[in-house]
Amino acid sequence: MADLLTLGMDVGSTTSKCLILRNGEEVLASALVPAGTGTSGPSRALEEALASAGLAREDVAVLTATGYGRSTFPGADYVVSELSCHALGAHALCEEARTVIDIGGQDAKALRIGPDGKLESFLMNDKCAAGTGRFLEVMARVLEKDVSDLAEMDEQAEGIVPISSTCTVFAESEVISQLAKGVDLCSLVKGIHASVAVRTAALARRLGVVPPIAMTGGVARNAGVVHALESELGTSIRVSPLAQMAGALGAAIYGYRKGSESA
Amino acid sequence: MSAEEAKSAMIVLRELQDKIAQDAWDAKNRGEKAGWCASNFPQEITTAMGIPVVYPENMGAAVGAKGGGQRMCEHAEGLGYSSDLCSYARINLAYSDLKECQELEIPFPDFLLCCNNICNCMIKWYENIALELDIPLILIDIPHLEGESCDEDRVRYIRAQFDDCIRQLEEITGKKMDYDRLREVMEISQRSSQAWLRAVGTMENTPSPFSGFDIFNNMAVACVGRGTVEAAEAFEQLADEYEALAAEGKSSFKGEEKYRILFEGIACWANLRTTYKGLQSRGINLTATIYGPAFSFLYQNLDELMAAYAMVPNCNCFERELELRVHDGLKNKVDGAIFHMNRSCKKWSGNLYEMERQFREITGVPTMVFDGDQSDPRCFSEAQYITRVEALTEIMESGKEATRR
Numbered sequence: 001m002a003d004l005l006t007l008g009m010d011v012g013s014t015t016s017k018c019l020i021l022r023n024g025e026e027v028l029a030s031a032l033v034p035a036g037t038g039t040s041g042p043s044r045a046l047e048e049a050l051a052s053a054g055l056a057r058e059d060v061a062v063l064t065a066t067g068y069g070r071s072t073f074p075g076a077d078y079v080v081s082e083l084s085c086h087a088l089g090a091h092a093l094c095e096e097a098r099t100v101i102d103i104g105g106q107d108a109k110a111l112r113i114g115p116d117g118k119l120e121s122f123l124m125n126d127k128c129a130a131g132t133g134r135f136l137e138v139m140a141r142v143l144e145k146d147v148s149d150l151a152e153m154d155e156q157a158e159g160i161v162p163i164s165s166t167c168t169v170f171a172e173s174e175v176i177s178q179l180a181k182g183v184d185l186c187s188l189v190k191g192i193h194a195s196v197a198v199r200t201a202a203l204a205r206r207l208g209v210v211p212p213i214a215m216t217g218g219v220a221r222n223a224g225v226v227h228a229l230e231s232e233l234g235t236s237i238r239v240s241p242l243a244q245m246a247g248a249l250g251a252a253i254y255g256y257r258k259g260s261e262s263a
Numbered sequence: 264m265s266a267e268e269a270k271s272a273m274i275v276l277r278e279l280q281d282k283i284a285q286d287a288w289d290a291k292n293r294g295e296k297a298g299w300c301a302s303n304f305p306q307e308i309t310t311a312m313g314i315p316v317v318y319p320e321n322m323g324a325a326v327g328a329k330g331g332g333q334r335m336c337e338h339a340e341g342l343g344y345s346s347d348l349c350s351y352a353r354i355n356l357a358y359s360d361l362k363e364c365q366e367l368e369i370p371f372p373d374f375l376l377c378c379n380n381i382c383n384c385m386i387k388w389y390e391n392i393a394l395e396l397d398i399p400l401i402l403i404d405i406p407h408l409e410g411e412s413c414d415e416d417r418v419r420y421i422r423a424q425f426d427d428c429i430r431q432l433e434e435i436t437g438k439k440m441d442y443d444r445l446r447e448v449m450e451i452s453q454r455s456s457q458a459w460l461r462a463v464g465t466m467e468n469t470p471s472p473f474s475g476f477d478i479f480n481n482m483a484v485a486c487v488g489r490g491t492v493e494a495a496e497a498f499e500q501l502a503d504e505y506e507a508l509a510a511e512g513k514s515s516f517k518g519e520e521k522y523r524i525l526f527e528g529i530a531c532w533a534n535l536r537t538t539y540k541g542l543q544s545r546g547i548n549l550t551a552t553i554y555g556p557a558f559s560f561l562y563q564n565l566d567e568l569m570a571a572y573a574m575v576p577n578c579n580c581f582e583r584e585l586e587l588r589v590h591d592g593l594k595n596k597v598d599g600a601i602f603h604m605n606r607s608c609k610k611w612s613g614n615l616y617e618m619e620r621q622f623r624e625i626t627g628v629p630t631m632v633f634d635g636d637q638s639d640p641r642c643f644s645e646a647q648y649i650t651r652v653e654a655l656t657e658i659m660e661s662g663k664e665a666t667r668r
Contacts, residue, residue: 009570026535068646068650080653080657081650081653081654081657082650083650083653083657084657084658107647116660118661119654119658120624120658121629121630121631121658122631122651122654122658123632124632124647124650125606126632126634126649127606127634127642127644173540197421206616206620208624222659261378
């Protein structure tokens, strides 16, 4: 039987992720471009992944689009919500996981998944941007740091400077006030992470936390947030090195399941 | 069959709604005293006394639906009112100040009739209007209820206010209450309420004989006109039409009814098309909503009328509210539930997260929550709404697939 190549395209609000699977299991290539929907990011991610795998677009049997810009991505065979895709992707990365926390660029989600990786229920953040990846980006900019520096700074913190505002703009003002007081930057970062963790943990508790928990999305790369969430929820959280690619991976798996059904 | 007879109940109800609005204008123009009235105020009083009243909540919904919500809300905010206040209140407060509104105008009041069984915040809204326009405010205070029955003390407390309201209205308007007419209006209101319940009760059928969003359009008459013979007849016609469709297994819902949902909360009037199309295009029909029981008041005498107004869903405890939703959802065989976090409504949004959690756990039905507002479009994000609807649809489909296997 010929190999079934499927491609998952996760068009996010701030990044574009593409992943190619062979027979629903083997990752042939992946690409992440830090530009999301409405930019050249999605097509660049697609080209990079195909080039990396040495494939042409026609070699891919099924292309599934997900993420914020899923509906506008051209040529998709299937369009699936990022919630279902993160559920499938998280299941592939951590088979035992029953709860998934996904923090992306502009929203935070708590998912309950079944033993087969199917989405069973979910909750998302309310209209406020606090607790999302965008919130961390805004805070990093105020601190004149890159968002990728935050985890290391958190690790070096000797204390914690609490940030209480739930509004992103108010929290930004609060951080600026703390900077003016000359507080330790690393402790301030720890406080920012704790504020994200408190909001996300409340979301997860409302859904009902069933362990083990896996975390996906770009913010999962930030160990400071992960540790703050573990502390808040009182349990460990599993994070795969491919956590940020979970949506694209889930989309590729979805395509594989659909492709197998019709084969 | 004449053209008049051929009119569908939907058209009859729409025309009746227009007629009720025009009647209020005509009465006001004749020099009669007119009032602004809360939606769950005992309409039997004003209908029986022949006193014209209009409903600011309905105006807020209509202005929102016609695209004027944001402009009016922003005007109220410019007057100093917080954007956290109810958008119906802000639209009405803006109208009171501007004295004009391009989307819809209602006659200005000589008095206000407030009843807090639908919302306690409304008292402050009406107090402000009374102050701004220097007109009397008559309040019927209905105590919060815990459970399924209304005790005698509450009935006496409400009855005393009911009687006092009549006395005050007689003084203000110069019209006398005719108690035979009141009994007649009560009987007509029973006909309307029974027919309304019969109509919304047909949603139990699969497929439901109509698109559940129609309830949002028809409830204006259920709210304001149920004491009139025309309304009773229109609702009886509506119920007959729905029952006939159900008997034939037909539906006015456009497309195949693949999934059935409970919709919790007030409609997003300013985003009605988006919220409706987002569901209808995926074969999702609304088959359960609290608007059924919310605008039907069943009673046999005056004391029971008092109790009926005390037992409206918004005046009851969380447990009873939850029970009504669970009962409705299960009876009408919903596959999912959508909870509208209505930023305007403190009463409804205050316990919404817990309502969603317990509903989900008790029924085992998948749910989604989305942010919005009844008439302020600034609180709604189409992309956020659609993402959640898609995920909910995928879960519902997955459940159906499992059942098919």
